[in-house]
Amino acid sequence: MESSSPQPSTEAAIAVLGAGSFGTALAVHLARRGSPTLLWGRDVAKMQAMQDARVNAQYLPDCAFPVKLTAISDLQLAVTSAEDLLISTPSHTLRETLTTLKPWLRPGQGVACACKGLEPQSGKLVHEVIEDVLGTAHPLAVVSGPTFAKELGIGLPTAVTVASTDEAFAAKIADRLHGDGFRAYTADDLPGVEIGGAAKNVMAICVGLADGLSLGANTRAAIITRGLAEIMRLGEALGAKPETLMGLSGMGDLVLTCTDNQSRNRRMGLLLAEGKTVPEAIAEIKQVVEGVKAAPEVLRLARRLGVDMPITDAVTRVLSGEITPVEAVRVLAMRPKKAESE
Secondary structure (H helix, E strand, C coil): CCCCCCCCCCCCCEEEECCCHHHHHHHHHHHHCCCCEEEECCCHHHHHHHHHHCCECCCECCCCCCCCEEEECCHHHHHHHCCEEEECCCHHHHHHHHHHHHHHCCCCCEEEECCCCCCCCCCCCHHHHHHHHHCCCCCEEEEECCCCHHHHHCCCCEEEEEECCCHHHHHHHHHHHCECCEEEEEECCHHHHHHHHHHHHHHHHHHHHHHHCCCHHHHHHHHHHHHHHHHHHHHHHCCCCHHHHCCHHHHHHHHHHHHCCCCHHHHHHHHHHCCCCHHHHHHHHCCCCHHHHHHHHHHHHHHHHCCCCHHHHHHHHHHCCCCCHHHHHHHHHCCCCCCCCC
């Protein structure tokens, strides 16, 4: 049975691909702003249940669907009915999603992406994966910033960065998002926005480890600050702008993800500090924890570029089981002294 009844309006519609917590929150916000919005997910039964109940009961039970939001499981219908696409699937499924939808794209149809992470094995940034699959015939943008899905879904004030080398497309996506307490800023620094969104998840795991070991507020602040230094070094090697990494998609997202237990990555660190294994922690969190896949990719990218990232290295070793959380803290604490600017 299809979840596309009633048939959605195609008037300036936007399709949000990915019906997890953040994709759902984005779709709710866009529909609340007045855009006819299609929310696509691959599970037919779940999408039909959302359409019938007018809520994503699994991930955002307190965020009722606005009238202009339609939940569907037909990807072809979502792509062909929408003016532009906003992809919010896990980053490790981005290439597969793009490859599947490519035959249905119209010339010039825009693709924005709210995924945060690097592609497994290749270590490619989001915009590089999009260009790999779709070429340069479609305007593309990335959306990133300090956003917890529940807060966005219920309409609490939120701010993000929409980055694109196509100024008109960045403005178009920002216009759809901006309003009702939501601020959307535009930028042209794709690498800066993307690496901030990927690497901050790794730092949040480390903060969770430290807090789970009751190492105190001083340690938390030190990890966040030195984590930002790591991200800025990597960003510089990628050609990112320092002001981007000090902005919403860099420092803003880092602080959010490291300091609040709504963060799946922070909770991962807390659970590992309790002695849980990675699979046990993921089972308890019940959602994708992007930092688990991002950590080895960020480290691999850093090594390829000759960038020192000791926090990322320690987190990667904990996730692989090479060292314990206590040993990770010891390794970081025993590093030789150096100038703070290094």
